[in-house]
Amino acid sequence: MNQSNVGLLDLPTEILLVILKNLTNIDVLYSLLNVDNQRLDIIVQGNTFTNTLDFVLTTLTDDIFLFNDSIIDRFCKNILPRIHQNVKYLILDSLSMKRILLAADYPNLTQLKLFNFNDKIQSDYFTVKTPFRHIFQQQITDLILVFENNLNEISIKNYTTDMYEYILKFFENLKHLSVMGSFPRFFPPLVLNNLPSTTFFSSILNKLSIHIMNFDDCLALLDGRLKQLTTLILVIDNMKNHSSNVYHIDNLSNLKCFSLTIYDCLTDLYDTEILPLFRRMINLEELTLYITIRNRTTLIDGNHISNEILIHMPQLHTLKFCISIKIHRNHFIHYLSKNDIQQSFSNIKYQQMDCIVNYTYNITTYQIFSLPFMFDCLKSIGNIFPSIIFNHVRRLTVYDDVPFRHEFFYRIAWSFPLLKHLCVINFKPQSSKLDKLNLNYNQLFSVIKYPYLISLRLDMAYIHYTDQFLNQTKTHLPSLTKLTVDYERLNIVTRNFRKTTTRLNCSKIKQLIISPPIMNSIVTNMRRSKHFNLYFPLLESCVCSLEDE
DSSP: OOOOOOOOSOOHHHHHHHEEEEEHOHHHHHHHHHHHHHHHHHHHGGGHHHHHHHHHHHHHHTTTGOOOOHHHHHHHIIIIHHHHHGGOEEEEETTHHHHHHSOOOTTTTEEEEEEOHHHHHHHHHHHHSTTTTIIIIIOOEEEEEEOOOOOOOHHHHHHHHIIIIHHHHSTTTTTTEEEOBBBTBBBBBOOTHHHHHHHOBBBSSEEEEEEEEHHHHHHHHHHSSBBBBOOEEEEEEEEOOOOOOOOOOOOOOOOOOOOOEEEEHHHIIIIIIIIIHHHHHOOEEEEEEEEEEESSOOOHHHHHHHTTTTTGOOOOOOOHHHHHHEEEEOOOOOOOOOOHHHHHHTTTTSOOEEEEEEEEEEEEEEEEEEESSOOOOOEESSSSSSSOOHHHHHHHHOOSSSSOHHHHHHHHHHHHHOOOOOEEOOOOOOSSSSOOOOOOOOSSSOEOOOOOOOOEEEEEEEEEEEHHHHHHTTTEEOOEEEEEEEEHHHHHTTTTTTOOTTGGTTOOOOOOESOOOOOOOHHHHHOOOOOHHHHTOOEEEEEEOOOOO
């Protein structure tokens, strides 16, 4: 066969567009744009290329930390001036935001997503003196702020008045506002309790996604200060107190989509605070509920959801839920099996569901959830869980008083393919011998791979599980950067940081959290150890902590 001399630019325009829209390497686009080719310029600047531009800008942001200054400069000099009129959506890192926004005018830019946001970015750029004032104040209608991990010290209440309320006023045409952060600390919550009803007020905002301090703040947001609100997405860490204020809330006839995440809620607060609020959402079309409820004496099943929630939402067409109920065994009033729970959902038309029942010591945990599972977190599953793929889960806690065998962690890797954060709680040994670590590994088992796992917590697990994960003949952890572990168990499993088979899984760790706290002198000597340093060549911090992550 003769060698073909046909190049990329010799392809028909339609095929070239398809290729451009599916590019994953932005350097290829740089090469194309640097070619002095009139036809390519027409394609790049034409309206038919708008969607491709959005994709390329998104790809740039995802890979921004891989780019050096010269590449970013090329992007600003050679690409943006040629496509700026088509740009409607920019996804930027705060470090490169200024250069990119100064590279060209963006007359059609209406959406902005900003990573590594903090209060300094706000004070430097969200002001009347900024060169981007017109873009921010007049053009931006959709704003997503992603907080950085290391926040400057500032009081929570000041974040509400000095940042969140300020942003709502400064962006005069803002209709969508989302504020998010990284696990586990997220970002400073919105706090409206004891502040005037004019705080955080907008007559045009129709979508809000934010982390709040408690349920009082949820009620405050719905008291009329956001009259045009149609979508509300809220996250509350815990809900342990009754509402301390009286809020006058009419029927929420404008609200179409509501999402509520509560990681810890007492059962009486669920019954007296949350359920009455649901009854006011008469025109709701989409409901997303992720909630963990403690101290309950009865289960929440399909009958409860139908009779206490859905009956008040006649327009509802989409229901996504994960409800976890923790019950002390001696507090049972009505026991339901897994089949009983599934049968109770037979009259709910929205979608399929499944459930997990986990018995640990004196507590039984019931988790009922819609399918497909759409949440990024799943807590306290044990040895028994359904054989389905949880494609969205990034954070998982496994907890049982029955030992986890090697096969269990195979199933975890298969069921949670994109897992990034894992906590193991189990004080029972994997082997039958309680007095020592069984190092005679059964070679019939293959190595388990967790390609995306970056954080692993083992300080509440028996020593066998430290070996299970750190031993490269059992588990492969190519992305692990954070490890929380008991010091003595780590020392034994690694043979005082000399064992070869546990070295690889430790080699990329940047943050090591030792639990329980040990003497500073021990930590200092450990860090000075030649063997320790060889084991953790990329280590940036080694601290002692008893705090929950």
